[in-house]
Amino acid sequence: MRPTFARESVPTLTPAASLVFTTLLSHGPLTRAEVGRRTKLSPAAVTKAVRPLMELGYLVEGADEEARPAVGRPANLVSVDAGRALFIGVKVTGDEIIAVLADLCCRIRVSRHVALTGREPQAVLPAITALVQELLIEAVGFGVQVRGLGIAISGDVDRANGLVRYSPFLEWRDVPLAELAGTATGLPVTVDNDVRALTVAEHWFGAGVGLSDFALVTVGAGIGCGLVVHGRVVSGAHGVAGEIGHLSLDPRGPLCHCGNRGCVEAIAADPAILRAVSAATGRQLTDPAEALDLAHGGDPGARAVYARAGEAIGRAIASLVNLLGPERVVISGEGLAAYDLFAEGIRDAFAASAFGTASQCDVMTRPLPFEEWARGAAATAIQSFMGSDTYEEQP
Amino acid sequence: MRPTFARESVPTLTPAASLVFTTLLSHGPLTRAEVGRRTKLSPAAVTKAVRPLMELGYLVEGADEEARPAVGRPANLVSVDAGRALFIGVKVTGDEIIAVLADLCCRIRVSRHVALTGREPQAVLPAITALVQELLIEAVGFGVQVRGLGIAISGDVDRANGLVRYSPFLEWRDVPLAELAGTATGLPVTVDNDVRALTVAEHWFGAGVGLSDFALVTVGAGIGCGLVVHGRVVSGAHGVAGEIGHLSLDPRGPLCHCGNRGCVEAIAADPAILRAVSAATGRQLTDPAEALDLAHGGDPGARAVYARAGEAIGRAIASLVNLLGPERVVISGEGLAAYDLFAEGIRDAFAASAFGTASQCDVMTRPLPFEEWARGAAATAIQSFMGSDTYEEQP
DNA sequence: GTTTTTTTATTGACAGCGGAAAAGATCCGA
DNA sequence: TCGGATCTTTTCCGCTGTCAATAAAAAAAC
Numbered sequence: 001m002r003p004t005f006a007r008e009s010v011p012t013l014t015p016a017a018s019l020v021f022t023t024l025l026s027h028g029p030l031t032r033a034e035v036g037r038r039t040k041l042s043p044a045a046v047t048k049a050v051r052p053l054m055e056l057g058y059l060v061e062g063a064d065e066e067a068r069p070a071v072g073r074p075a076n077l078v079s080v081d082a083g084r085a086l087f088i089g090v091k092v093t094g095d096e097i098i099a100v101l102a103d104l105c106c107r108i109r110v111s112r113h114v115a116l117t118g119r120e121p122q123a124v125l126p127a128i129t130a131l132v133q134e135l136l137i138e139a140v141g142f143g144v145q146v147r148g149l150g151i152a153i154s155g156d157v158d159r160a161n162g163l164v165r166y167s168p169f170l171e172w173r174d175v176p177l178a179e180l181a182g183t184a185t186g187l188p189v190t191v192d193n194d195v196r197a198l199t200v201a202e203h204w205f206g207a208g209v210g211l212s213d214f215a216l217v218t219v220g221a222g223i224g225c226g227l228v229v230h231g232r233v234v235s236g237a238h239g240v241a242g243e244i245g246h247l248s249l250d251p252r253g254p255l256c257h258c259g260n261r262g263c264v265e266a267i268a269a270d271p272a273i274l275r276a277v278s279a280a281t282g283r284q285l286t287d288p289a290e291a292l293d294l295a296h297g298g299d300p301g302a303r304a305v306y307a308r309a310g311e312a313i314g315r316a317i318a319s320l321v322n323l324l325g326p327e328r329v330v331i332s333g334e335g336l337a338a339y340d341l342f343a344e345g346i347r348d349a350f351a352a353s354a355f356g357t358a359s360q361c362d363v364m365t366r367p368l369p370f371e372e373w374a375r376g377a378a379a380t381a382i383q384s385f386m387g388s389d390t391y392e393e394q395p
Numbered sequence: 396m397r398p399t400f401a402r403e404s405v406p407t408l409t410p411a412a413s414l415v416f417t418t419l420l421s422h423g424p425l426t427r428a429e430v431g432r433r434t435k436l437s438p439a440a441v442t443k444a445v446r447p448l449m450e451l452g453y454l455v456e457g458a459d460e461e462a463r464p465a466v467g468r469p470a471n472l473v474s475v476d477a478g479r480a481l482f483i484g485v486k487v488t489g490d491e492i493i494a495v496l497a498d499l500c501c502r503i504r505v506s507r508h509v510a511l512t513g514r515e516p517q518a519v520l521p522a523i524t525a526l527v528q529e530l531l532i533e534a535v536g537f538g539v540q541v542r543g544l545g546i547a548i549s550g551d552v553d554r555a556n557g558l559v560r561y562s563p564f565l566e567w568r569d570v571p572l573a574e575l576a577g578t579a580t581g582l583p584v585t586v587d588n589d590v591r592a593l594t595v596a597e598h599w600f601g602a603g604v605g606l607s608d609f610a611l612v613t614v615g616a617g618i619g620c621g622l623v624v625h626g627r628v629v630s631g632a633h634g635v636a637g638e639i640g641h642l643s644l645d646p647r648g649p650l651c652h653c654g655n656r657g658c659v660e661a662i663a664a665d666p667a668i669l670r671a672v673s674a675a676t677g678r679q680l681t682d683p684a685e686a687l688d689l690a691h692g693g694d695p696g697a698r699a700v701y702a703r704a705g706e707a708i709g710r711a712i713a714s715l716v717n718l719l720g721p722e723r724v725v726i727s728g729e730g731l732a733a734y735d736l737f738a739e740g741i742r743d744a745f746a747a748s749a750f751g752t753a754s755q756c757d758v759m760t761r762p763l764p765f766e767e768w769a770r771g772a773a774a775t776a777i778q779s780f781m782g783s784d785t786y787e788e789q790p
Numbered sequence: 791g792t793t794t795t796t797t798t799a800t801t802g803a804c805a806g807c808g809g810a811a812a813a814g815a816t817c818c819g820a
Numbered sequence: 821t822c823g824g825a826t827c828t829t830t831t832c833c834g835c836t837g838t839c840a841a842t843a844a845a846a847a848a849a850c
Contacts, residue, residue, distance in 0.1 A: 010793065030801065043799070044837075045804090048837080074846060075799090210700050234624060236719060241718065242718060244718060248713065323637060394423070427828065428827055437809050438829085466817070
């Protein structure tokens with residue numbers, strides 16, 4: 001699973017140790033006994049898994065004295081020492097690069113971004129390298145080593161081989177990005193699709209903690225979706241999955257750039273909304289914020305556009321839920337700014353289209369600021385570092 | 396995972412042994428070396444896993460001498476002894492019960508069915524028991540013990556607890572079927588959703604062999620779908636998944652019994668087609684076969700209905716493929732009789748709606764006769780018997 | 791104030807799984 | 821007949837996680 005060119009990470013963890021570590025990462029400080037219960041490992045196994053990790057400093061004891069149950073020997077809380085290692089996460093978009101320095105608990109310590117001057121690998125790679133160097137210098141101030149670099153890119157990415165197969169925004173094909181960035185920065189590099197990376201972060205540290213089946217839907221310039229099934233992120237046999245933006249919802253709907261009609265993205269993504277609000281109000285809008293202002297100002301045409309978009313998103317989520325039956329769906333993305341306008345449409349359409357018990361699925365929203373994508377990249381680096389690529393949680 | 400009331404199965408298999416057995420079950424006779432390569436186990440591990448299974452008679456050596464590579468020590472083929480054990484699979488529909496006696500390779504030996512007189516558990520259970528008894532008597536003729544019973548039922552089924560949570564056709568709620576059938580027949584019982592059971596069979600013995608991500612779509616009285624992701628059948632957090640029949644494809648489409656508009660099932664399932672053909676031709680049809688005859692006879696109205704249905708199915712499959720990116724989709728079900736009428740619509744709609752590399756997905760048809768559903772139930776029994784409930788294939 | 795109960799943590803012994811390496815088996819070709 | 825190739829088995833060994841017993845620490849009971 002890990003690319004062959006990965007530098008040395010933690011002295012290879014046994015499966016149990018990896019499980020214990022990941023459990024502690026997601027579920028805050030826990031007593032050893034509690035870890036044992038959750039992972040279905042024996043208490044002895046937990047003790048033995050914890051010790052070496054503690055000697056290496058990745059785990060620490062007694063974070064804060066909890067209100068413990070009144071009786072019995074008091075428990076010692078174990079938790080991950082967030083400051084023990086640093087990771088860099090980089091998100092590459094069509095016109096800028098965002099990078100964050102994150103600690104072992106994937107909390108953002110420093111955040112940077114630069115505009116892109118070109119989209120060819122020859123332009124992007126130096127930009128990434130420069131930004132990483134900046135963060136490496138910042139990292140010196142923390143007195144801890146940076147142990148990995150994660151890069152998130154939209155498109156078809158082969159994480160196992162560190163290869164960007166095809167990225168429409170950047171117009172890249174078969175770029176061995178992990179190797180290139182690895183030699184340029186000297187760090188172990190993990191490359192993954194951006195939505196999948198964000199999903200990993202959400203699965204470990206966000207609203208997906210403890211769930212083995214959940215989905216993350218991002219609404220904004222495009223509409224994307226990351227899926228976790230059986231406790232693992234879905235990649236698809238051909239490297240592409242979660243293309244919720246191109247579910248076809250209406251054979252008579254607007255034409256989508258993919259050539260089909262009635263895609264969610266052709267109804268509810270920013271450009272589509274912009275176009276529809278322009279048409280409805282007769283103005284020439286150029287920025288999604290203008291459309292949003294119009295709608296918030298009460299313009300009925302604009303509001304109707306947002307209502308339609310919300311309905312499309314709701315129906316798309318219902319499709320997803322009908323197929324996979326996840327426990328929870330998280331809606332996020334820049335489009336969340338318009339959530340008050342979407343909300344009713346999403347709720348009603350979801351309720352109407354979700355079938356049977358699928359409607360019990362918890363649909364929630366969660367604002368994920370733009371650094372969050374880079375944080376997702378850092379999370380993939382942590383995954384690789386800890387060798388928990390194939391981590392699967394017990395119920 | 397296995398229900399607590401399960402009787403003794405094979406002396407608990409080690410994970411490696413389970414993996415080896417399952418590999419041999421799916422991929423015919425193989426040499427030990429080849430098994431080792433496929434499972435990424437060492438040759439030594441394979442030998443050690445094979446021996447006890449061979450002593451128990453579940454595996455046999457030297458099925459038929461293959462054309463071996465010219466050089467080196469000749470290989471000994473190992474294969475599963477199909478005749479070493481028998482299993483019974485039962486499929487319960489709204490108005491009949493189908494049961495098969497299957498061998499260890501899940502090949503059907505005897506097949507029976509009876510009409511149901513009532514739908515309450517008090518009527519269905521004795522019918523199942525009687526049919527199982529018949530097959531148990533048949534089994535005596537083979538001189539081998541029946542080692543398990545699988546029951547497949549549509550609806551929300553909790554396999555781990557042997558519980559039918561809710562079955563709309565039978566109007567059952569929370570029936571502990573595994574326990575009931577277990578005490579009535581004296582066999583270890585596995586209960587699962589019917590489409591999931593069929594998917595298991597297809598995954599192990601059919602068109603899904605060797606694939607870790609594939610989907611099975613059944614077209615007929617209803618439209619259902621079983622999913623395999625990460626090498627395991629998807630059950631959904633709330634027990635329901637694969638409800639492809641209720642993907643909403645057209646907000647102005649026909650009303651579905653679920654209350655929504657434009658569901659695939661409201662366009663392409665037998666009752667919907669019957670209704671639409673009746674309306675198009677002005678006749679009062681009562682049997683899907685009549686509609687089919689009309690279309691095959693060239694009636695343009697009827698043909699248009701089938702074309703629309705095919706288009707709906709194609710778009711639904713595209714949705715599925717866009718979301719999950721499986722390697723293959725198998726279309727089956729009684730509806731396959733009309734496949735020549737569907738085909739073009741499915742192909743065109745799929746090609747139009749599938750996004751990017753997702754369109755590389757292999758969409759194929761495969762006739763699965765009605766006993767196949769019962770065979771799926773038998774496959775779940777074999778799974779439980781061999782403890783490979785959580786089997787996951789290596790790439 | 792001492793003892794009992796209860797829960798957590800640790801230790802050491804232990805079974806067993808699977809890997810590494812080497813030896814054995816059995817063919818082909820020279 | 822020997823050497824090479826490939827499959828299979830054996831032997832040995834490290835390592836993992838469980839078991840059972842023990843220590844620790846606090847509250848509760850007496």
